[in-house]
Amino acid sequence: MAHHPAIVTTADGHLPVGTLLAEPLLRGTLVAGRAGLERGVGWCLPLSETRRCAGDPDRDLAGVAVHLPVTAVAAPEEAAAVVGDLVRRDAAALLAWRPPGVDSDLDAAARAAEAAGVPLLALPAEADYRAVSRLIGQKALAQSAHILEYGSRVHRTLAEVLARGPGVPAMARAVVGLSRCGVLICDADGERLAWEEPPDAAPMDPDALLAALPEDLGPPGERPEPAEGNAQAAEARLRPGPDGPPVHVIVTPVLVGGQVFGRMVMVERACPPDPHDLAQHRVVAEHGATLIGSEMLRQRSVRAAEERARGDFVEALVHGRFADSHELGARARHHGFDVDGHFAVHVVAAASLLPVGRDYLRRTVSATRTAQNLEPGGCALTAAISSTIVVIQQVPAPRDPIGQRADAARFAERLHRALRPHLGDDLRVTHGRPGQGAGGVASGYHEARLTMGLAWHTAAEPVCGYDDLRVFAALKDVARSAEAKSFARETLAPLRRANGGDLEKIVLAYIRTSGNLNAAARDLGLHRNTMLYKLDRASRALRMDIRSADAQFMFWLAHHIDTLTTVTGTLDDEMAPPAAAPG
Known part of the structure; x- marks a missing residue:
């Protein structure tokens, strides 16, 4: 029976080949490819099964250990071809089985596997496909069950913290308590929301860590991408600051409904980290990012409700009443x-x-x-x-x-x-x-x-x-000057004092009809002779003939300046002129 060890997995959740070598059936069977012992194995297939889909150009054997008879890689030419094909298709390990009575040479296959960095195991006669596939399946299932149990415990612990609604910093402290790692949480704009670290850890500058984080962790083909709304962690080795030691970090996107709300960064205590600790921390990162996303969504909803309850965003917007661009941006999002x-x-x-x-x-x-x-x-x-x-x-x-x-x-x-x-x-x-x-x-x-x-x-x-x-x-700036206001006041005052103040309306109607006496009289409901009489009165008050172009322009200009002065004065009492846009 397979052991049930502590969690030790690769980044994709598979068992490392090195873990399988601890099993009695596979112990002492490694002959080449020691550099590939960290490759993950989740399943085992015979060589004959892999050849059925050999025409697929994609890497179709990722996480698969291929079980093959030693006779398939005995000849140097065949060994190079078989190993090269399986390596191209990203096979995790090659399990060369020696049937009873067969003693073929594995030197050629060992050279090819060593060059490719793929583990090559020489299996004894009792390690046939049935025995090996059962072993790998049991190990993978036991590991999955262990991960599921540990993940449930992590999720329950963090969910209890989330239920109390204490905020993102408290969620970060809960993650620290589970992992003993430093935890940095930032929003989608890269602004730090929380930084917590174990009490016995060496102090670290969170801003230096945040500045050292790359936008993309690895080439596009190698970088984990969020799929189907799940948070997938990426790992990197960073150096926060020019003089600081390197650190190993797990960076997990905080996703809610497929939307990126931010990132959670877990800083390992050792670099390189212990494989068992790293596997546990990947589980903590997965569940922690999910529940932190729920808390960030809750806080965003609360802020949005508070913002809408204030109801003064439009008023602040039209009056330019924002302290800076950060306040404007934060409120505008809601x-x-x-x-x-x-x-x-x-x-x-x-x-x-x-x-x-x-x-x-x-x-x-x-x-x-x-x-x-x-x-x-x-x-x-x-x-x-x-x-x-x-x-x-x-x-x-x-x-x-x-x-x-x-x-x-x-x-x-x-x-x-x-x-x-x-x-x-x-x-x-x-x-x-x-x-x-x-x-x-x-x-x-x-x-x-x-x-x-x-x-x-x-x-x-x-x-x-x-x-x-x-x-x-066009006259707005002119009308604000003291000289323009004095001109308008001195020009219109005689008309406003004379005849009860109706002469201003008479002259304005006359100018609007382009000096058409009959049209102006009709608009005002006056007799033509009355209109003539009042225009003469206006001319005497202004001391100029109102029927001349110069007099009409002077009156028109004074009236427009006076109107602008009245309107802008009232408006200035209600609001200040617009301030410059926040920078």
Whole structure:
């Protein structure tokens, strides 16, 4: 019967050939290939069975010990051909069996096996295929059962820690208690989440270890890849720091639903590690990474719930209220906001959104949800801010800036049509110019709010963008100067003092109709002669003929500067100008 030793396996979970040599049936049978004793064996096949699939170009004998009669490798030419073919197909070991009465030479086969680094065993007559295959099967089954039992114990221990919900550092301490290894856990961005080490271990700098970790552990053909959502460990020998000793590490991806959440790194106490300890630690790594992934998912869900409960992400975004890019990135992930994307900001305003009456809150919530669901394929973040609804729409990358602005304008039209039944006919939708990232959102919101204020003062279209009021945009910086404000105040003051203040409206209507007296009178509902009389009064107040081009331009410029001053003053009281994007 086979022994039931402690866990000693290769990285793929098979028994090392060297372990099999401890069995009485195989003891003292190694004749060549000592360098390959660490190769893993999980099954045994006769040579005749392997030849049935010899046409397969893939390595089809990985983990298989091939049982063959010595007569198959007696001749030098045959020995080289047979050994070469089995090595090419990645056979784990060659078991040359001497039937009773046969005394063939194995020198040629031994030379070929030694050169290839594949163990060659010379089996006695009693070690026929039936006896050897039964031995290997029993050993593999016993090892699997032992691994399963140990894995269940590890899983139960870690699951008890997970059930208490203490966090990732506590999970790392539990892994340390099981393995006596240093444990480093980092997230998908490479940020360290936890570092724990045994109390009796030599101190190690976790940041140096994290910096020494390669992105890829080995060539693509040799590196373990996560398959079917399972975490597969990779091993490497690293040197944390130029003067530090080398360490052997087991690096296991932390996977949840096929998504990489981070990595768990176990640092062995010895380099090279003891095979038995290493096999146990592979089991701990497999179960530890799985349960740590569950804890990371739980914490991410809690943070996402807390973030959504705060409900101020959009407000912080449009006002640029993030401490740095790390805070922005952490919060943006919970809302599906692409920090490198391009966005247009829309502002919705209507009298029904004012906090008056019982139903304004219900109308606001209903309209916000309608705006949120207007573009299911893109990123549409919405929030109610200052008696308005703010909608952040993701737009395509700016290969065509004109097309990007047209896309924002079309979305604004759709938004107006969708919300008008909820908010009434006085609904207005304005939008700023599209911009990139958080800085672009803050600038776009400032422009959209400015456009909204100007739209109310200038009776603009119900849907308009910052570009539709470009003349105000061109005057924005000029209007902030003290000289411009003084010019507007001194020009408009005489009209506002005279005749009850209605002369300003008369002159403005006259200029809007391009000096058409009859059209202006019709718009205001006045008789033509009354219109003439009031224009004469305005000319005397301004001390210039309002029918001249120069006088009309002066009044037009003063009126626009005054409107901009009023709107920007109100806006500045509500919000600060957008800050630069976090760097």
